[in-house]
Amino acid sequence: MNKKQLIAKLSGSLNLSKADAERTFDTITNTILDALKGDDSVKIAGFGTYKVAKRKARVGRNPRTGEQIQIAASQKVKFLPAKALKEVFNK
Amino acid sequence: MNKKQLIAKLSGSLNLSKADAERTFDTITNTILDALKGDDSVKIAGFGTYKVAKRKARVGRNPRTGEQIQIAASQKVKFLPAKALKEVFNK
DNA sequence: ATTGGATATGCAGTATTTGCATATAGAAAC
DNA sequence: GTTTCTATATGCAAATACTGCATATCCAAT
Known part of the structure; x- marks a missing residue:
């Protein structure tokens, strides 16, 4: 499963447009990355x-x-x- | 950073209630886990x-x-x- | 639809990680 | 506040990761 397929699934489960689902997902990964960058x-x-x-x-x-x-x-x-x-x- | 803190951040970034932010987050992890369970x-x-x-x-x-x-x-x-x-x- | 970029594979040999049992301490969840 | 979860620490054998590089494949974005 790649990102596009994951986003499609999430779009359905979360009742969001694909664009919104992707934005949401990216926000999460970026938040995690930011914490990691801060050595947390x-x-x-x-x-x-x-x-x-x-x-x-x-x-x-x-x-x-x-x-x-x-x-x-x-x-x-x-x-x-x-x-x-x-x-x-x-x- | 623990899950609670992550959810709090996401709640702000995504403009969602903490409950919704957590639901969204759990949906994503569960989707990933389901794919992995299917050996994908x-x-x-x-x-x-x-x-x-x-x-x-x-x-x-x-x-x-x-x-x-x-x-x-x-x-x-x-x-x-x-x-x-x-x-x-x-x- | 095309293309550029990213990833998987195979190879050899060494460094690194893993994972076992178990208790405790500390943190997180409900 | 109580209960569940996780990190840590220990010694040691075996599995696995890592490196360069070429090729094949696959994905993402234009």
Whole structure:
């Protein structure tokens, strides 16, 4: 399912136009992103937690040539599924 | 930031009551979860992809006693941040 | 409808993460 | 205010992520 299909579903469930559904959805993701940019984590009960994970610089390897390369430190968004979410898939 | 705070923000941005903001938010998460339950992945452009990852059974260990235990195969929801999302945090 | 951009895949080897049990502390939900 | 949920911390084995890069595919926006 891609974003367009998701928006179409939401448009129906929420009784909104597709344009409004998309605006609503974007507002939510942007709000989450803003919190993450401020180095805050976002906990959503029953769904999961978004947090920014810092990754240290390390040595990697180009699989094609085999040569070693330095990988810079970076940050990425991690999503940790809530307990309820795991249970859904493991029964 | 927890769910309550997120809902409060959305209530303001979307010009909805907190109850409506929460209903809207829950509708979205449920829609995503339903797709995942159907073993479908959910791609959201500019944000990321949710997918169900199957994890193989393996040998684990009880950290308290040190004894080895068998861990069953399981499934969990994975979130892969979109490229745009990584860039936000690495500049 | 076309096109530009984003993502999936495969590859090799190493670094990182995962997930186990369990209690407690702290936070959040009702 | 009470109850439910989540983070944390522990050691360790095995699964998985990550890197460059080319190709194929797929999506989004024009």
